[in-house]
Amino acid sequence: MTTATSIQLLAPQCVLVFTAIVIFVGGAFSEGRGPWKQLGIFGLVMSGLILAQHQRAFETLLQHNEVAATFGPVSLDLLGYLASWLALGVGVLLVLQVTGTDARGPAPEVIGSLLLLVAGLMLAAQANDLVLLFLALELISIPTYVLLALARPTPAGREAALKYFFLSILSSGLTLYGFSFLYGVAGSTQLADLYSVAAGPLHAFTSLPLLVRLGVLLVVAGLGMKIAIVPLHFYAPDVYQGTSPAAAAMLSAVPKIAGVIVLVRVAAAARPDLGELGWKLMLGLSVITMTLGNVLALWQRNVRRLLAYSSIAHAGYLLIGLAVWLAVPDKSVAGSGHPVTPGLAVSGLSAALFYLVVYSVASLGTFAAIGYLGRPDRPLDTVSELAGVASSHPAIAAALALFMFSLAGLPPLAGFWGKLMLIIRALSVDVGPSAISPGVRHWFIVVSVIAVLNAAISAAYYLRIIGAMYFRPQHGAPAADGGLGTKLATGLAAVLVVGMSLYAGPALHGSDVAAESGAVPLPAAATPRARPAVAQNGQPSVAVPQLSAASR
């Protein structure tokens, strides 16, 4: 496997980056608003086509019945592959619904940074190396700063950009610090090495597991800001309120997906050392996040601020899936001696991924609808402005109601299937056959009850939006000229949600397979690790320290 193949693997990202560059440069020089949106879509489509080529690479891979293969820092596995498709989907929805700050349409830089974002997300999905992970995260963060700065020229927009910028730097600092510890333990930036070290026989008896836990914890903290978990959620309400609906849509989807995928990669690699900390941390965070998100959302009058809190709440539900995944011992962990039924071991992760997909689509749809109902220069702010929309724009109102009911988790919509998968997996940890110590710990039953009650609380504020639209008489028609793009995006998202509601089979299967490959740490890198050459002057450049040798 030569570096050529790793470049070839990154082809879709390259196409996106190249299109972004063309848009940036073209935009800089041409005065009028060029066909940047169409170009953006074209770039995404091309990248999709190339990604489809990878399908063949999989066939070859699957003949040797390997789940995944790594080529240097880049890996080729189902989680990465499906996550890339998700990234492209999200990208299309975002590019469609982004509107400029005035009638002339979106600035080229906004489209360009969106493309870069998507490229960063795809990179994060396929990265297998700490460096590349860091690069991918930054490739997502930096265009986000540009996007937020350009989204709304008002003081509020700038304040939002400012807040996101500083808190994002803080979080990437934390992530990096976590990476440094992981690197310290693994001895190499490859995740596979981290896993082989962590899973090593003697490893458990040294002080290194503490370091691994510290590293993972810092990574969780860093990524927490992206997924909007409680202690790091503070930016979300203010930034969502400040920016335009399209930017808020991007914030609610892309960083969340990236954060979850990177977290899965790192956690899979560092899993043997995590022990109880892993799922207890996740459970604790999920309970606090859910409750705070739902409870504060009840107070909000601004629509986007309300949706921010709802995104925090949904992050809480996600964590339950991850907690279940970390709680149920992986079958490959030697010595756990617990027969684990095939489906359930990895099912927590699949439930979380499926929930993530359903949430992203519904959230993007919601923001597209709100974008459509407002004017480019003055987006729709308070819930009461939604009054009477059902009579003036029945289609959009119906779509918005659909998204609200799906987010609230009401059957028969997709949100319900997401919550069902989460809850049934969570309960199966305590009640099902794989119950580790049945009857002793009822953590997951308690959390399920809290999650279910939170769903009921969330229904309250989703109902407020639906109530405003359908029950209140209309005063002052909302100037719904968000443009064709937002309407298309809403329609597309609605179709996706209805599709997943009526026949959730394929989506569920996809998330299952992705979870299958994501849970297993990637195989060791094919290429030999870069080794510093022995210093010419005959002295071993560095006496290999006694500690790490012992641990090898």
Place this chain on the structure above:
Amino acid sequence: MSDPLANIRTLLVLVPALPLLAAVVTAVLGPRVLKSRAHWPVVLGLGLSAIVALMLLAEVNRHSRNMAHDSKLAATGHVTLWRWTGIPDVLATPPAAAAAMEKAHTTPPRMLPFDVDVTLRVDPLTALMLSMVTFVSFLVAIYAVGYMHGDRSYWRFFAYVGLFVFSMTMLVLVSNFLLLYVFWEAVGMCSYLLIGFWYQKPEAAAAGKKAFLVNRVGDFGFALGIFLIWITYGTLNFHDTTLSSGGVLPGVLGQIRLGDASLYVPGGLATAICLLLLVGACGKSAQFPLHVWLPDAMEGPTPVSALIHAATMVTAGVYMIVRCTPLFGASPQAQQVVAIIGGLTALLAAIIAVTQTDLKRILAYSTISQLGYMFLGLGTGSMLGISAGMFHLLTHAFFKALLFLGAGSVMHALGGVIDLRQFSGLRRKMPVTCWTFLIGCLALAGVLPFAGFWSKDRILAAVHERAHAVVAGYHSSFPVYEWLYWVAIGTAFLTAFYTFRAFFLAFCGPERVPAAAHPHESPNTMTLPLAILAAFAAGIGLTLEAGSWFDSFLAESPSLAALAAHETGPAGSHLHVAVLSTVVVLIGIGLAAFFYLGERTQIDRLAMWLRPVYEASHRKLWFDEVYDLLIVGPLRILAYLLSLVDRFLIDGLVNLIGRLPVWLGAVLRPTQNGLLQSYALAMAIGVLVLLGTLVLF
């Protein structure tokens, strides 16, 4: 004749079918087609039904002797129309049922089914009641043609009457406690509709509601009784039925159980059952605790009062107790209570009737009093007493209907005025009504040749005999029946007094008429029934008493057969009772004449002298006020309080829980204060806390 009872079965079904058919035809064709001729279907239907009933009476008379002894023959007398419910193995076989089954050589199964078939049976008791009900209804229907002439919803009245007669006939015919309860309430519903016939009159609507609710209270007791019977005897059917798993399930009043008195559960359970049945009977026959609805029921049109609240419905209670004689036989205490209730009601009603000024109210209280007499008769528990009660029921039906119809024709003549203070001396203007009314009064008071004397005398005799005979094994310390005998005599005096007071006030004295009215004799459609009823009121007592056919015929009905066989002793001479009662009645009439003929001054002085008693009696012993004070009032207040509890306490609690998340939100809101650096600080602290967890796990 291959099947001796074949035509009994056809007649039996025909009796209720005709009024039902008439009612349906009137209801469907009434408003548009028949309009003023809407009475024809019902009158015809009732007439035919009366004839069929009489034919049925004749048939039963012919076969009753051998039906009583040959159970298989009696069984063929049943007609099963359809199966109401049939739920298999519902109740574990109770001991009483098991014992009866052994007697009938069938092995008792572990679980009994709950089978209820709509079965009609006929025996002398039923035949008697049928003929009385249908005949009186027929006469009242004819009378109503005149009385209700020109009413806006003429057809509706006749439809209701048809429905009522159907329900009453079915009540008497059915052979199952549950169906008895069904038609018990159906009759109550018809009385509700008929009392509230002029629904625009608020008093009528309220009276209808009151009647139904008081009946419902009675039915509450009746239902409890039925459940208890079902639990103890395993079945609700009167007659014996065959189980699906083979073998015979002996009915509560079936041949098997009647044959051997020991099969009836004695003791506390029997008393409980009988007392509950008594509550039902009191509700329906307006006895002491539940009698308040009958006087108000006079708001309905007078034919209704005559038909329902004199002759037929109110006697349902008496019929039920007679039907359940074996049950009552098992608990002497219950029979004693029946007697006491009867005696007490008779006395109280008579006292109230004395001072009433409204003619219909007087007749209503008189009905309650006479029903009290019947209950008293049944309470003696002897065959003599029971047949006396039934005999009184029969005669009472005729003369009370006569009196009510008489009052009706007075109202008809005077344009709806019935208050005795506003008119008098109608004898010249309404001779027929006057004389028929007089005959009715004589019968009611119990003067010698008239019907009332014979039946009331029988009851007094039965009570007298019961007072002196010591029933084996049961001797109550307090001479109850002694006291009841003297109460009965006192009531007879009062009855005579208020009857003739009403007659003298209405028909004698100077002719005085309310302003707008111009009195005239009622049309012959009204006077004809009066005349017929008068003839019956005069003659029936004598005819039945002479041939003593009545006792023997009644004794052949299964429920009473055992009792009759048991008491074969010669009927003691009751001459002294007859003499005493006649003397008392004559004194009553004399006093009434003294006070109310000629100028009526002495009565005012007497009223002044007995002021408290007069006030009590005039105010109907304050029953309504007491009930409002003790029951209706508190319940309304409780209802209001509960509605407040519901709106504030429970709803408040629910809203409180609803607001919990919002309060939690309010607590957490200040964390989001907008300053970038406080966020950074909070994140830093959050991360430190997370690191803290490292130490724990």
Place this chain on the structure above:
Amino acid sequence: MMEFSPQHLLLWSLALPLIGAGLICLLNDGRPQRARTIALVTTLLTLLVAGRVAFMFPANGINLESTGGAFALTDASWLGKISGLDVRFSVGLDGLSVWFYALSALLSFCCVLLSWESIHERPATFYSLLLMLLCGMMGVFAARDILLFYVFFEFTLIPLYFLIGIWGHEDRNYAATKFFLFTLTGSVLTFLGLLTVVLVNFSHTGDLTFSIPKLTAALGPVGGHPMPLHLQLWIFAALTAGFAIKVPLFPLHTWLPLAHTQAPAAGSVLLAGVLLKLGTYGFARFNLPLAPEATAWLLPALLWISVAGIIYGALVALAQTDMKRLIAYSSVSHLGFCMLGLFALTPLAVQGGMLQAVNHGLSTGGLFAIMGMIHDRYHTREISALGGLARRTPWMALFMVFFTFSSIGLPGLNGFAGEFLLLAGMFQRAWMTTGPGGLGLKVIAVLAVSGVVLGAWYMLWLVQRVFFGPLREPHGTGHGHGSHDELGHDLKQPDRPLVRDLSLREIGALVPLAVFIFWIGLCPQFFLSRMAPALQEATQPAAAAWQARQTNEAADRQTALNPRPSVPVVAETSP
């Protein structure tokens, strides 16, 4: 293509409403005429199909053993087999659900007729929501798979939320939201209870099945291995949270009067007629068979709550000034009767209870229909504003008296059939239990029978107050829909157009209900025989558990009385 096997008919009955709703949305031209005709045709067709299936149901459960007691069973995989989860679309009727299934079709047909002229704004949405609600209701009763049951159970919330919220009366927004959240909170807990049951079965038998018959068999005392008592109690509590709110059991009923007073006529008819039965159906379908020991353990408490509901509902109804609110509280009382019957666990009481649930649907459905008609004419629900309407609208008075008699349980009509059976069954239960518990049950039985009297009181008070007595109409209103009335001039207000009596359409809405009321009243056996086997199967375990508790308690009392060292009683181990 149209096949007439029960399976196809059942599927068609579920699909028709959705097709109808789709058609209405497509052909929507803003005017009510087209929408309501499509709705009428759809509901009529659904009623015919549903009726056909219901009446094909074999009496006494003959030859239903093969399909696990389900009739017209269709079992297809829905979400495919994903990581061990086998969610199936299995739909079929059994004794418990066949009459509720038919009842919802019947009431929906009446509702369309009811709201023919009273719906003016957005008629297309109204009728399509009504049809979606119909599909949801029928789906709940036909579901044989727990998840499908729960999906339909919640799916009925959305249309009703909009029905109350958009076409309701003055305080509709609050009422709709309270109704939605109150019921949702309860039902999410039920969701948890149901999933726990599935997983416990999974841990025992290893196959993750959601099908109801399999689960009841696996967790039932006979054959399967029942759950330990403490787990059963937890599951009973979770399931009761949702179902108790739906049946408004006593303390959780405060949403019902509010929802009823604010809902439009069609909404409150369906809400009272069918949606309250979801709770009763849920108890009979899940609580009793799956947690028999827990039911036995909680029996006295449940009976006390039911009887409290009866008396409390009746009394509070007495103090109401708003007609619909009064009937709502009467529903609380009636459902108290049904639950009393269900929890008495004797065969008679259980069949009486479920029959009474069907009866309540018919009689209260009729009553709310009439309330709707009064509201169409006088735009008020205040009892004090109305009086002597029989003078103005005799036909409406006739139907009102008829439905009142049916609801207070007048013999000969359906109310009596159900009530008598369930009270007899309760009596049997009370008199069969010896020991201290018996006295409590006896008191409950007597109180329940007294509920019948209270029931008659407030209903007759309402009828007398509104329909009889002198004519009194709210001033200024009383304008009928017809421009002129052929009944002749109006006495007091010659210039005001007269209020019209029931039109043929309105009578057509009420007559089917009356027909069934008579049928159940005169021959309940036809209906009971269909319900009997399934009910017996559902309640038998709980009854046996109660019997076992009784014998144990009796034994304990025995040993407590004479504690001589008797032969150690070998505690029979549960299988």
Place this chain on the structure above:
Amino acid sequence: MNELGLLENMLVVGALLFGIGLVGLCARRNMIVMFLSAELMLQGVSVSLVGWSRFHNDWGGQMLVIFIIAVAACEAAIALALLVTLFADRGSLDVTLWQSLREDNLPPHVDIEVPEPTDEEPHWPTLTPAGNQPRVDAEKQRHRTHV
């Protein structure tokens, strides 16, 4: 110094730098200083990374450091661009100006300005003027107050 001691020192220095950066970010009100302290955190991480790399005798860590520096550069560019627009808008780099987006029932956070330690104006007792006034030169008078 053996390898382990060297590593520990490097990690301690890195941690210290990280801590200082974090405190700086949270404490200083000037936005540019905040950005600088954020960069300081990244430097802290770089130091510890180099330590580990040296310890493991592996290039990976240092490779990561180089990427960190590159990324830090991009962030600096964007940070300054953003700060320029913010300064143009509000005329000051104080971060407390930017707190309009918050929960709507909370008052804005106002820093309590520590008052400058001004020595209050000396005032001498003024006698009622008697006799002829001293000739006062305005210029000198003005100068005197500033002493």
